[in-house]
Amino acid sequence: xxxxxxxxxxxxxxxxxxxxxxxxxxxxxxxxxxxxxxxxxxxxxxxxxxxxxxxxxxxxxxxxxxxxxxxxxxxxxxxxxxxxxxxxxxxxxxxxxxxxxxxxxxxxxxxxxxxxxxxxxxxxxxxxxxxxxxxxxxxxxxxxxxxxxxxxxxxxxxxxxxxxxxxxxxxxxxxxxxxxxxxxxxxxxxxxxxxxxxxxxxxxxxxxxxxxxxxxxxxxxxxxxxxxxxxxxxxxxxxxxxxxxxxxxxxxxxxxxxxxxxxxxxxxxxxxxxxxxxxxxxxxxxxxxxxxxxxxxxxxxxxxxxxxxxxxxx
Amino acid sequence: xxxxxxxxxxxxxxxxxxxxxxxxxxxxxxxxxxxxxxxxxxxxxxxxxxxxxxxxxxxxxxxxxxxxxxxxxxxxxxxxxxxxxxxxxxxxxxxxxxxxxxxxxxxxxxxxxxxxxxxxxxxxxxxxxxxxxxxxxxxxxxxxxxxxxxxxxxxxxxxxxxxxxxxxxxxxxxxxxxxxxxxxxxxxxxxxxxxxxxxxxxxxxxxxxxxxxxxxxxxxxxxxxxxxxxxxxxxxxxxxxxxxxxxxxxxxxxxxxxxxxxxxxxxxxxxxxxxxxxxxxxxxxxxxxxxxxxxxxxxxxxxxxxxxxxxxxx
Numbered sequence: 001x002x003x004x005x006x007x008x009x010x011x012x013x014x015x016x017x018x019x020x021x022x023x024x025x026x027x028x029x030x031x032x033x034x035x036x037x038x039x040x041x042x043x044x045x046x047x048x049x050x051x052x053x054x055x056x057x058x059x060x061x062x063x064x065x066x067x068x069x070x071x072x073x074x075x076x077x078x079x080x081x082x083x084x085x086x087x088x089x090x091x092x093x094x095x096x097x098x099x100x101x102x103x104x105x106x107x108x109x110x111x112x113x114x115x116x117x118x119x120x121x122x123x124x125x126x127x128x129x130x131x132x133x134x135x136x137x138x139x140x141x142x143x144x145x146x147x148x149x150x151x152x153x154x155x156x157x158x159x160x161x162x163x164x165x166x167x168x169x170x171x172x173x174x175x176x177x178x179x180x181x182x183x184x185x186x187x188x189x190x191x192x193x194x195x196x197x198x199x200x201x202x203x204x205x206x207x208x209x210x211x212x213x214x215x216x217x218x219x220x221x222x223x224x225x226x227x228x229x230x231x232x233x234x235x236x237x238x239x240x241x242x243x244x245x246x247x248x249x250x251x252x253x254x255x256x257x258x259x260x261x262x263x264x265x266x267x268x269x270x271x272x273x274x275x276x277x278x279x280x281x282x283x284x285x286x287x288x289x290x291x292x293x294x295x296x297x298x299x300x301x302x303x304x305x306x307x308x309x310x311x312x313x314x
Numbered sequence: 315x316x317x318x319x320x321x322x323x324x325x326x327x328x329x330x331x332x333x334x335x336x337x338x339x340x341x342x343x344x345x346x347x348x349x350x351x352x353x354x355x356x357x358x359x360x361x362x363x364x365x366x367x368x369x370x371x372x373x374x375x376x377x378x379x380x381x382x383x384x385x386x387x388x389x390x391x392x393x394x395x396x397x398x399x400x401x402x403x404x405x406x407x408x409x410x411x412x413x414x415x416x417x418x419x420x421x422x423x424x425x426x427x428x429x430x431x432x433x434x435x436x437x438x439x440x441x442x443x444x445x446x447x448x449x450x451x452x453x454x455x456x457x458x459x460x461x462x463x464x465x466x467x468x469x470x471x472x473x474x475x476x477x478x479x480x481x482x483x484x485x486x487x488x489x490x491x492x493x494x495x496x497x498x499x500x501x502x503x504x505x506x507x508x509x510x511x512x513x514x515x516x517x518x519x520x521x522x523x524x525x526x527x528x529x530x531x532x533x534x535x536x537x538x539x540x541x542x543x544x545x546x547x548x549x550x551x552x553x554x555x556x557x558x559x560x561x562x563x564x565x566x567x568x569x570x571x572x573x574x575x576x577x578x579x580x581x582x583x584x585x586x587x588x589x590x591x592x593x594x595x596x597x598x599x600x601x602x603x604x605x606x607x608x609x610x611x612x613x614x615x616x617x618x619x620x621x622x623x624x625x626x627x628x
Contacts (some may be wrong), residue, residue: 003623022353022452022455023455023457027457027458027459027523028357028387028388028389028390028391028458028522028524029355029356029357029387029390029391029393029446030354030355030356030357030386031353031355031391031450031452031455031457032353032354032355032356033353033354033452034348034353035353035354038347039336039345039346039347039580040344040345040346040347040348040354040447040453041344041345041446042343042346042397042432042444042445043342043343043347043399043432043433044346044399044400044401044432044433044443045401045434046401046402046403047439047444048437048438050436050437051436051437073343074342074343076342076343077341077343077345079340079343083356085356085357085445086358087358087387087401087443089360089362089441107584110320117356117358117446118356118358118360120358120359120443122362122365122366123362123365124360124362124439124441125438125439126402127438127439127441127442129358129360129401129434129443130355131358131399131445131577132343132490133354133356134343136345138336138345138347141336141337141345143337143338143345144341145341146430147387147608159396174327176568180609188520199401202406209341209342225340232474263330268367
């Protein structure tokens, strides 16, 4: 069986031209050059198969998604992603898994110019913890606490697709075409971190985060930390065609509470909206920041009462 | 059962005065200020109970050691430790464990001025992955590849104690007094990252690393990356009194191959040795860097042949 050093070397020690990496994998720690006048942005997330994705998820998708959820956190801060550290526990030295996993991970890393600069492989229950490091000019970082009364509330892409994809994966009865089911599963397995949008929002959005636990719960963090409330128009929620096939109550539940979409939710003044450049993902205004605390939902102007409990880890 | 947010808030969200932390726990990622003219040093290590420590290890010791092994990597780079991100998987929301674990972790973090700036709690098999971040002036970082022929080879503290502590913990027959057994178990459970020594070696040591997998295997990394060899004098190995009670062959095996001591091993010219300031841990010269590749062992001037295989993770 190959040793830890062979595993690291074979699957994770790729040469990549990156002047910011003074020293990468192969020493006690990596040495990394932060661009002048920028600050470090750091986040870590653990990915467990059967918990963060269905058991049947391919190793390639696991590699993609374990990295994507971390890059999504950097996107939400307006950071440029630069480096990742990868800690992986495996029950055994499964080379098929490692080959596919690393292919999925490096495809996404390469797409966004991210270098793997360190890691640790351990024998244990399958679990992946990635730490993603990026940089941003200090004054342009996006946080959760700056939403202002009157700002528009926006989301990127569409919401609820990953939740519907999970229902498909778990074999729950949903009446979708084969194409629609495949689309939703792809949204679940291959979330796209909205890094270009995060960069475009730098210095413009008053607050921003990524939707991991459900739009309502995640937006709630912005509202709480900004000490404001919100009015949301359910008829404005950006929905894919598979989601529109469901009864409205199911649609709203998925869109508001299912999470795992890794779209960005952000607040923006009308003045700053006008300054925003187009990026590779659509964005939709779904509501307005209000002085009255709490989150109020409307459909065709009428108040609605919906259970919006997001994902609970314990 | 408390939610993920309550758990994080209750045990890991401590206020600490640290101007370098622009934004800590509570947003998508931390925002961190790197000191001017310094570079980032980053390392990650997973800690699994039953693998990296005996099953009976206290939660307090697990918190200490999971952090210590990461800070030890920063010490080996000559870095000043600054921030950590903590990813913890727990089978259930065990508050007794979390209270003791966080007490052990924060005691060590506070001792070295380290702030916990982010984390993730997940339901899963017990596993802790810590990413430690530090900084160092670029030209003063300690690496593994600069050892020069003629340099002295040094280790800090004593070697082999943790290996002997593991034998005690596993109930293997060893003839130690109660005090000696307790000393070795403490060395196993509470390794001290040699951060002061790492700072003192900045710009002086030609190569440095920490001993995690065994002195012989770890020194081998320095030799390989520096393209040199070494002559070691077994009679010069710094040994604690418990280790000296064993037959010489057992002593050498533990000192050279058991690992887990988290002492520093480094190479230093005689000229730079004279410039070294005293720190809180003794250091001992155990050999000399040679042009002839490979590692040669001597006892009272006579060549010795000893199995020096270090820890294999798979």
